[in-house]
Amino acid sequence: MLSVVRHGLSPRRFQALGRGILLRRICGFRGQVVPTLRQLVMTPRSHRRILHPDYLLVGIKLLHTAVWTIMAGSILVLPVAAYTGHFRGALILTAFIVCECAVLAAKRGRCPMTDWAARFTEDRAANFDIYLPNWLARNNKAIFGTLFAVNELIVLWRWLAQL
Numbered sequence: 001m002l003s004v005v006r007h008g009l010s011p012r013r014f015q016a017l018g019r020g021i022l023l024r025r026i027c028g029f030r031g032q033v034v035p036t037l038r039q040l041v042m043t044p045r046s047h048r049r050i051l052h053p054d055y056l057l058v059g060i061k062l063l064h065t066a067v068w069t070i071m072a073g074s075i076l077v078l079p080v081a082a083y084t085g086h087f088r089g090a091l092i093l094t095a096f097i098v099c100e101c102a103v104l105a106a107k108r109g110r111c112p113m114t115d116w117a118a119r120f121t122e123d124r125a126a127n128f129d130i131y132l133p134n135w136l137a138r139n140n141k142a143i144f145g146t147l148f149a150v151n152e153l154i155v156l157w158r159w160l161a162q163l
Helices: 002-006 011-019 023-027 037-042 045-050 053-083 087-106 112-118 134-138 140-162
Strands: none
Touching: 053 087, 053 112, 053 140, 087 140, 134 140
């Protein structure tokens, strides 16, 4: 109790804090809504951290970046699969990419994760929902759409050459 008194909280105020009086009344935070000590104790610490909108936005951005990396990697690996003669693998990668294109077409060219991220921020830059440079996020469909078409032509050329 002595350390509590030394830091400005009398034993009476400390007990009131334990009963649920708002921290802002004692500490003088008038503009913020501060939860009571009881609410903080009752909510698991992990939930307080995970459910904060900033943490949810970071999670969505990480997930979106991971999915983008897998999709971009799949497009970039297509010519490697063609040159090594793994046409079944190239077919699986192509089907995977075409499914992603179907999802984008169903959402009118907008990724569903963009809509999720938009709930947690007012920022609408091209890269607000993904960890990519702004120029790449802005030109993503044009760059990787062209690469996909060229790589598919390479796969077709190698497949016809093997027959």
